[in-house]
Amino acid sequence: MLISTAYEGISYRGLPLGDMMTQPETSSSVQKGTIAMQASLLLTRNQSAGSPAVQPTRSSRHNLAAVLAGAGTLLLPAAMFLPWYRDADGGGTSSAWGGYWFVIAGMLLVFLAGAWLTQSILAGRPLRGPALHVVTGLAFAVTITVVFALFIARPGGNTATAAAFGGYVGLAAINTIKGGAILMTIKGRGR
Numbered sequence: 001m002l003i004s005t006a007y008e009g010i011s012y013r014g015l016p017l018g019d020m021m022t023q024p025e026t027s028s029s030v031q032k033g034t035i036a037m038q039a040s041l042l043l044t045r046n047q048s049a050g051s052p053a054v055q056p057t058r059s060s061r062h063n064l065a066a067v068l069a070g071a072g073t074l075l076l077p078a079a080m081f082l083p084w085y086r087d088a089d090g091g092g093t094s095s096a097w098g099g100y101w102f103v104i105a106g107m108l109l110v111f112l113a114g115a116w117l118t119q120s121i122l123a124g125r126p127l128r129g130p131a132l133h134v135v136t137g138l139a140f141a142v143t144i145t146v147v148f149a150l151f152i153a154r155p156g157g158n159t160a161t162a163a164a165f166g167g168y169v170g171l172a173a174i175n176t177i178k179g180g181a182i183l184m185t186i187k188g189r190g191r
Contacts, residue, residue, distance in 0.1 A: 065187070066121040069180030073114035076173035080107060082166025085154055093164055094155075103149045106142035107170065113138055114177035117184070132185045139178035146171055 083093035096104060113135045120127045127135065149155070150167040 065126075065180040065183040066118060067180075068176050068183065069114050069121065070118040072173045072176030072178075072180065073111060073118050075176065076107060076111045076114065076170065079166055079170040079173050080104070082169055083164040084150070084166040084170070085156070085161045086164045088160055088162055095166060096170060099155050100145075100149050103142075103145050106138075106145050107174070110139055110142045110174055110177055114180070117177070117181055121184070126184055126188075127181075128188050132181050132188065135181040136178060136185065139174055139181065143171065143174050143178070146174065 080096040082095060084096045084099060086093045096107065117127055117132075117135055146167065150163045150171075152158075154161045154163070
């Protein structure tokens with residue numbers, strides 16, 4: 001194969017990578033004073049390979065639900081360490097961990113449910129039907145138990161303790177997760 005010296009310095013570094021293939025090209029006529037090239041190799045894009053692979057994208061219709069569920073999921077464990085109860089005489093405070101065991105267990109379950117909901121939305125396979133009802137129902141039940149523990153029967157008695165700001169942050173986190181689940185339920189019915 002004869003290749004002209006003019007082609008020796010060509011570099012293929014600037015060419016796009018991918019579906020490149022060689023294409024033979026022959027010259028059948030030789031004019032006087034020219035050097036015939038028996039074959040030249042041209043790099044051309046293989047058009048028959050089809051369109052490039054389509055990458056799935058997350059639907060924007062679930063963005064608000066993902067933000068709500070994710071924010072509540074991140075906020076809830078932090079809220080559990082904030083002061084939930086303070087002594088009525090102003091002496092000390094205690095977190096949710098110093099309260100009732102069923103409130104702690106319920107909030108941990110809501111945290112796991114919120115993480116499951118957020119992960120499913122971000123993965124592109126959002127929860128549907130009964131799973132959303134379970135998350136929403138669990139969040140409602142835990143909201144009721146937290147309200148009970150904060151305002152109706154505080155640990156140590158209602159006269160000895162008062163509610164501190166951590167309980168309100170915990171309620172906001174639970175209701176944010178619940179809001180994300182309700183939005184997912186509404187959007188699921190709109191199909």
